[in-house]
Amino acid sequence: GEDVEQSLFLSVREGDSSVINCTYTDSSSTYLYWYKQEPGAGLQLLTYIFSNMDMKQDQRLTVLLNKKDKHLSLRIADTQTGDSAIYFCAERDNYGQNFVFGPGTRLSVLP
Amino acid sequence: DSGVTQTPKHLITATGQRVTLRCSPRSGDLSVYWYQQSLDQGLQFLIQYYNGEERAKGNILERFSAQQFPDLHSELNLSSLELGDSALYFCASSLGQDSYEQYFGPGTRLTVT
Numbered sequence: 001g002e003d004v005e006q007s008l009f010l011s012v013r014e015g016d017s018s019v020i021n022c023t024y025t026d027s028s029s030t031y032l033y034w035y036k037q038e039p040g041a042g043l044q045l046l047t048y049i050f051s052n053m054d055m056k057q058d059q060r061l062t063v064l065l066n067k068k069d070k071h072l073s074l075r076i077a078d079t080q081t082g083d084s085a086i087y088f089c090a091e092r093d094n095y096g097q098n099f100v101f102g103p104g105t106r107l108s109v110l111p
Numbered sequence: 112d113s114g115v116t117q118t119p120k121h122l123i124t125a126t127g128q129r130v131t132l133r134c135s136p137r138s139g140d141l142s143v144y145w146y147q148q149s150l151d152q153g154l155q156f157l158i159q160y161y162n163g164e165e166r167a168k169g170n171i172l173e174r175f176s177a178q179q180f181p182d183l184h185s186e187l188n189l190s191s192l193e194l195g196d197s198a199l200y201f202c203a204s205s206l207g208q209d210s211y212e213q214y215f216g217p218g219t220r221l222t223v224t
Binding site: 035044100 | 113115144153154155156167169201203211212213214215216217218
């Protein structure tokens with residue numbers, strides 16, 4: 001079945017870049033997503049990328065997709081303390097019927 | 112604020128009981144999704160409704176059921192509750208049945224004692 005893997009923890013210094021990595025197994029995934037979850041809150045859609053794209057940039061966020069290796073990454077430039085949260089990678093299957101989420105990466109931003 | 116509302120925010124109940132969680136989608140959205148987030152299972156897709164009809168089913172237990180009403184709000188019914196059902200239950204909505212963007216509500220935290 002489909003599976004999405006992420007490392008569970010990442011710590012960075014304020015002002016540095018953060019890179020959160022994700023691997024997925026379903027080669028027919030059409031869309032790949034990054035969501036942010038702050039403590040006590042729901043998931044906030046950060047960005048998404050279509051499977052026919054290699055890169056997408058949106059202000060401080062850069063998403064890179066390596067379809068051959070089924071690897072997705074989220075780079076946050078100039079990381080701020082407000083970026084501390086759990087970041088979920090998710091894939092959507094080709095039939096548009098199911099989202100599969102990774103376990104989430106807890107990003108801690110140190111002053 | 113995503114525009115998706117969920118009630119109640121917190122719910123504490125005993126094993127064996129039945130509860131109903133409610134979700135109102137964003138204005139104009141026709142699809143509603145339900146998810147369960149627990150420490151051991153992570154975020155799991157339960158079920159999707161589109162314009163009142165069941166569209167997709169994920170890891171939803173037989174003790175759980177959902178429906179979407181003509182005004183598009185949805186309810187998730189959890190019965191014969193067990194300790195392991197304690198979790199955050201999220202609702203999300205999207206415009207169409209296969210929309211690539213989902214918007215999540217703030218969640219309902221269910222504690223079963």
